Amino acid sequence: MEKTKLIAELKGIVGENGVSTDERVISDCSKDYIGFRQFERGAGKHWEPKAACVVSPQNTSEVSAVLRFLNSHKIPAVPRTGGSSVTLGVEPQEGGVILNGSKMSGVAALNETDMCVTVCAGTPLEYLENYLNKRGYTTGHFPQSLPLAQVGGLLATRSIGQFSTLYGGIEDLTVGLEAVLPDGEIIRIKNSPRRSVGPDLRQIFVGSEGTLGFITEATLKIFRYAPENRWMRAYSIQGMKNGLAALREMTAQGFRPAVVRLHDPIETERDFGAPAPQGYCLLLLLAEGPKTIAAAIGEGVDGILKEFGVVDLGVKPVLHWLEHRNDVCADLDKYKYYRLGAIADTCEISAPWSEIGDIYEAVLERTPREVPSLVSIAGHSSHSYAQGTNIYFTFGAAADKDKPETARGIYMSVIRVIMEETLKRGGSIAHHHGSGKYRTRWMPEEHGSSYGVMYRLKNALDPNGIMNKGVIFTDVK
Numbered sequence: 442m443e444k445t446k447l448i449a450e451l452k453g454i455v456g457e458n459g460v461s462t463d464e465r466v467i468s469d470c471s472k473d474y475i476g477f478r479q480f481e482r483g484a485g486k487h488w489e490p491k492a493a494c495v496v497s498p499q500n501t502s503e504v505s506a507v508l509r510f511l512n513s514h515k516i517p518a519v520p521r522t523g524g525s526s527v528t529l530g531v532e533p534q535e536g537g538v539i540l541n542g543s544k545m546s547g548v549a550a551l552n553e554t555d556m557c558v559t560v561c562a563g564t565p566l567e568y569l570e571n572y573l574n575k576r577g578y579t580t581g582h583f584p585q586s587l588p589l590a591q592v593g594g595l596l597a598t599r600s601i602g603q604f605s606t607l608y609g610g611i612e613d614l615t616v617g618l619e620a621v622l623p624d625g626e627i628i629r630i631k632n633s634p635r636r637s638v639g640p641d642l643r644q645i646f647v648g649s650e651g652t653l654g655f656i657t658e659a660t661l662k663i664f665r666y667a668p669e670n671r672w673m674r675a676y677s678i679q680g681m682k683n684g685l686a687a688l689r690e691m692t693a694q695g696f697r698p699a700v701v702r703l704h705d706p707i708e709t710e711r712d713f714g715a716p717a718p719q720g721y722c723l724l725l726l727l728a729e730g731p732k733t734i735a736a737a738i739g740e741g742v743d744g745i746l747k748e749f750g751v752v753d754l755g756v757k758p759v760l761h762w763l764e765h766r767n768d769v770c771a772d773l774d775k776y777k778y779y780r781l782g783a784i785a786d787t788c789e790i791s792a793p794w795s796e797i798g799d800i801y802e803a804v805l806e807r808t809p810r811e812v813p814s815l816v817s818i819a820g821h822s823s824h825s826y827a828q829g830t831n832i833y834f835t836f837g838a839a840a841d842k843d844k845p846e847t848a849r850g851i852y853m854s855v856i857r858v859i860m861e862e863t864l865k866r867g868g869s870i871a872h873h874h875g876s877g878k879y880r881t882r883w884m885p886e887e888h889g890s891s892y893g894v895m896y897r898l899k900n901a902l903d904p905n906g907i908m909n910k911g912v913i914f915t916d917v918k
């Protein structure tokens with residue numbers, strides 16, 4: 442469809458102010474925080490394939506009318522809310538439309554009896570957490586991107602927060618939701634503490650990254666907020682594999698401190714100013730909930746950890762982490778690493794306990810050999826389960842400031858090693874950032890024989906393939 446006609450039709454649905462063709466607005470809404478894009482932007486190179494416009498509906502009916510129109514004309518759409526994607530998940534198609542949900546913001550209902558809150562997709566998580574704290578509650582959901590992310594994006598990416606060992610990921614926190622299918626149909630999956638009425642349809646939309654529909658509203662669990670009850674402790678522990686074995690024992694025995702973070706010796710020195718002896722890992726623990734339970738968890742894990750030769754470092758490193766854990770969000774657009782001539786980023790994977798230590802060691806051994814410009818690679822475990830844990834690799838590589846187009850190749854050569862070593866050992870290639878467009882090529886291997894079911898879902902819900910092309914699915918017709 443001709444661009445002028447497209448814009449006029451969309452304005453007819455959401456009004457004059459609901460459609461922007463301003464180059465700066467389009468560029469801002471196309472911005473993704475993956476490391477090599479940050480490097481490119483530092484060099485003044487911005488995302489080129491331009492969306493025709495940004496459409497910002499005010500409510501579910503407008504989302505429905507917009508999608509019905511786009512679907513009937515087979516015009517590609519990329520949903521977004523907070524825009525904190527780090528996977529190329531929000532980059533639009535040439536001539537397509539950015540469907541921006543961030544104008545749909547606010548708390549629709551707080552239900553203190555049923556311990557849940559219903560919020561619109563564009564509600565900033567930070568606003569929601571402050572709103573709840575003032576009333577004595579918390580979401581229990583603290584991704585590092587808390588100052589940036591919004592509810593729709595959190596659900597769409599299967600986000601996880603730093604207190605996940607107690608509260609779980611967003612998939613555990615979602616009580617019910619409303620979504621608009623690509624053909625404009627509005628569906629509501631009702632709130633329920635649990636039910637047995639067929640497969641759980643919430644989980645089709647949680648993690649769908651905008652490929653199966655647009656999430657317009659979510660009902661989330663809430664918890665009593667009592668930070669004064671916290672038990673906190675830091676320990677040093679020798680060796681990453683020994684540290685992982687300690688985490689395994691803690692979770693196997695049934696202990697669930699909200700925060701469980703094991704930083705390898707490189708991160709311990711680089712990010713925490715070496716509170717532990719050289720070559721040691723730093724373990725940060727925080728338990729919360731009712732005071733007696735938090736204290737009992739503290740006593741229990743302390744006893745287990747002594748068997749692993751830990752040294753108690755007190756609470757200071759935990760307090761330091763708590764205070765600075767979201768600082769990186771304020772630095773994102775300052776191009777700090779570009780100015781140093783470096784690409785820096787993270788990549789998170791997960792695996793069973795029996796494999797995770799070997800994946801960590803293989804990645805640290807292979808990347809310096811295979812990526813000549815690698816400056817550093819390190820990692821931590823920050824989300825643990827009875828069956829395994831994640832490793833969040835943090836890496837930096839030198840890149841030529843005058844040749845920003847080479848950054849992507851360097852970046853992907855690090856990612857390739859992480860993906861290969863993870864898949865080789867039966868791990869999962871994305872623990873919480875999602876596939877986006879940059880991990881799609883590994884999706885067939887990740888999903889194996891179940892990948893075809895994902896396609897059947899995609900073809901059933903989005904037969905014209907208009908929603909977020911290139912994400913999760915390798916070749917949508």
Ligand SMILES: Cc1cc2nc3c(=O)[nH]c(=O)nc-3n(C[C@H](O)[C@H](O)[C@H](O)COP(=O)(O)OP(=O)(O)OC[C@H]3O[C@@H](n4cnc5c(N)ncnc54)[C@H](O)[C@@H]3O)c2cc1C
Pocket residue numbers: 474519520521522523524525526527530531542562583584585586589590591592593594595596597598599600601602603649650651652654655656657769770873874875877909912
């Ligand atoms: C500094 C930093 C730290 C981060 N830390 C964490 C972390 O601790 N844990 C974590 O899980 N993630 C983290 N992330 C990644 C990111 O913040 C999360 O993926 C977050 O959930 C994205 O929310 P958003 O509102 O910004 O979504 P967006 O960036 O707007 O979109 C993300 C994806 O969801 C889709 N989408 C957005 N809204 C909708 C909707 N309403 N309906 C359907 N699809 C939609 C988009 O198409 C896109 O594919 C971090 C990112 C940054 C930059």
